[in-house]
Amino acid sequence: MPFSTSLFRSLAAAGACLAAALSWPAAAAPRTICTITVNSPDEKDTFRRNLPPGDYQFVELVERGRKDWLASACQQRVQCDALVISGHFDGGEEFYTDRLDASEYLTVEEMERASCSDSCPGVFSQLKEVYLFGCNTLKPEARQTVGDEIVRSLQRSGLSPADAARVSTLLGERHAESNRDRMRHIFKDVPVIYGFSSKAPLGRYAGPLLDRYLQTAPAGQIGSGQVSNKLVELFAPVSMTVTSGLKDSEPQARVRADTCRFLDERLTPEKKVASLHEMLKRDMTEVRMLLGHMERFTASIGPVQRSVPKTAAAFAALAGDTGARKRYLEFARDADEPSVRTRMMALAANVGWLTPAQEQAEFMDMIAERVNRGTLGRDEVDLACTRGRAGERESSLAPLAATALKTGKVAAAAALACLGSTEAHAQVVRAVTAASADDIAIAQTYLRRRPLANDGELRAVASGIGRMTSPDAQVRALESLAQQRLDAESLREIARQFPLAKSVDVQRAIARILIRADRSLLARTELTRTLKESRLRSPDGEDVIDALIRVLQAS
Incomplete structure (x- = not known):
């Protein structure tokens, strides 16, 4: 039966609509790729070189020489479909550069504040994809762990013990604050976030890999919000992984809401x-x-x-x-x-909730408890040195000192010395040349915070090292002494011990001290001859002793 004219017209109109719908992506506005380049531009340049200019436009958000460049980009209402961040990220607190011609950086806290305040809707809330080119950007390991006090x-x-353990595990997972968690919180609801679970390739190596991917990627893949398994597989040997932004339905959404209340500028x-x-x-x-x-x-x-x-x-x-x-x-x-x-x-x-005096009393109570239990260690020593000021005696120290010094424990003495006890200080100095590895480690912790300023003490330690019988203990003691600023007599005493050393490790420890010392205080010609004639055979080729000899000969 022949088509009627009206039916033909209806089908023609429907065909025209279908053709228009199918051709829409080609006529759509170009997608915007925003880039934050705080280190090398390799990744940005590779995207720009491979993506068709008619389909993609690029906006660099970093304004060189301007500290508030992210705020500036937010105020300009830049609408980003994809975001490419390039920079070192080893410590997990900021993207930074190692280039001498650049000083820009981007902190995680700044990103969190922008995300929580909704002050950057174009850069953050419209995103379909994020590319994080930096080490550990999606590292899954927890940055915060649950202590036993939570279980108790x-x-x-x-x-019950079983339920307590289960709840504490859930708390740990919810509040882990891994790098991956933090990026998911920042880029909330973003469908695709690429990053690296450990070490990432440098830009000059990542660029060629991206080239290989982009040259064969389907048209429109970038900024589509669809995971590219091919991209992940290509970068998998260098730890690339992929995730998505946090959703309101997830348990961590409440954690994000809590933390955002401190950051929301509104x-x-x-x-x-x-x-x-x-x-x-x-x-x-x-x-x-x-x-x-x-x-x-x-x-x-x-x-x-x-x-x-x-x-x-x-x-x-x-x-x-x-x-x-x-x-x-x-x-x-x-x-x-x-x-x-x-x-x-x-x-x-x-x-x-506490006055300054009450807070200090709480700290002293903690030190006393751990002294009595015999559990005082390097952590407490470091805390005591951080709180105490060199040369100032803590007024509440006397009752604790009488008990702590009787224990004979170097850790207790070091904590007291940090808080101003001169008797305890002398005990810690003697521990530098002790036989116990644990005691020397405590002394090292103390001396990093409270360097020896008395030449008599320096010389006593230097000569005491020569009387030690254990080579391993001598090495540890020399490492402690290496942290100090040595006078001429102490340096000469250390140099005299080189030909007497029974271990190549001891000789190397001595060389490490001498190579960093003021060599004008040493008899260089005589020392060079001693090093050449008395050095023990190295089991693994050239070492710091050879380096010291070359430095002395070039002086």
Whole structure:
């Protein structure tokens, strides 16, 4: 049966609509690839070279010489379909450069603040893909772990050991704050995030790999929001991995909401303090996992802002919450790690729950507890040295010193010495030439914080090393001495020990000291001859002794 005219027209119209729909991608506006280049431009240049100009446009967000370049890009409402960030990221806190001609960087906190404040909707919220070209950008290992005090707290609240262990594991997973977690929080709802779980290739190596991919990638793949398995496979030998941005339905969404309350620039300081107060009322296991965020926030509120009436009132309400204070301090005193206990007490002082004197008393109580239990170690020594000021005696030290020095433990003496005990200091100095590896390690920790300034002590340690009978202990003692600024007599004493050494490792430790020393204090010709004639055979080729000989000969 022949088609009617009206039916033909209807089919023709439908065909025209279908053709228009099929041809839409070719006529659509070009996708925008935003780049943040804080190190090499290799990745950016490779994308630009391979993507058709009619289908893609590029916007570099970094403005050289301008510190607020990210804020500037946000204010300009740049709409990004894909974001390419290139920079070193080893430490996990910022993208940075090793180029001498550039000084720009991008911190994770700045990215978090922009994301949490929704002040950068074009750069962050419209993204389909993110490419993070930096080491460890999607490293999955937890940056924060759950302490045993959390398990104990859960059991005290009525949970069985098995349930307490299960809940603590969930808390650890939720608050792990791995690099991958942090990037998922920053790029919330972004369908595709590429990065590296460990070491990433340098730009000059990543560029050719990207070239290989882009030359055969389907048209429109970049910025589509679809995972490219081919790209991941190509970079898999250098640890590339892929994930997606956090979704509101995930358990970590509440963690993001909590941390964002401290970073959201739309919230007033008093509202942020009120949020802090609300969090401190929660179960202390959750408070412990939010400690780092609370510390950073309270540290950011300076005296001027605290004196503003509304902010002062919010802090006063928090300081007056005796119930939350009691629960918090009880939990803090039970913390296994001395650093965690110290940090929690410092936060308590910062929010008005402890006076400075009370905070110091809490610290001294912790030191005393660990002295009595015999569990004082390098961590406590480091904390004591951080808190104590060189040459100043802590007023509350006397009662503790009488007990601690009787133990004969070098760690206890080192902690006391950091807090101002001269008797304890002398004991730690003697420990540098002890036979115990643990004692020497404690002494090293102490001397890094409290270098020897007395030439008599330096010379006593230098000559004491020569009387030691264990080569391994001598090496450790020499390493301790290497941290110090040695006078001429001490250097000469160390040099005299070279031909007497019974171990090549001892000779190398001596050479490491001498090669960094002021060689004008040494008899270079005589020392060179001694090194050549007395050195023990090296089992593995040239070493620092050879380097020292060359330096002396060139002087």
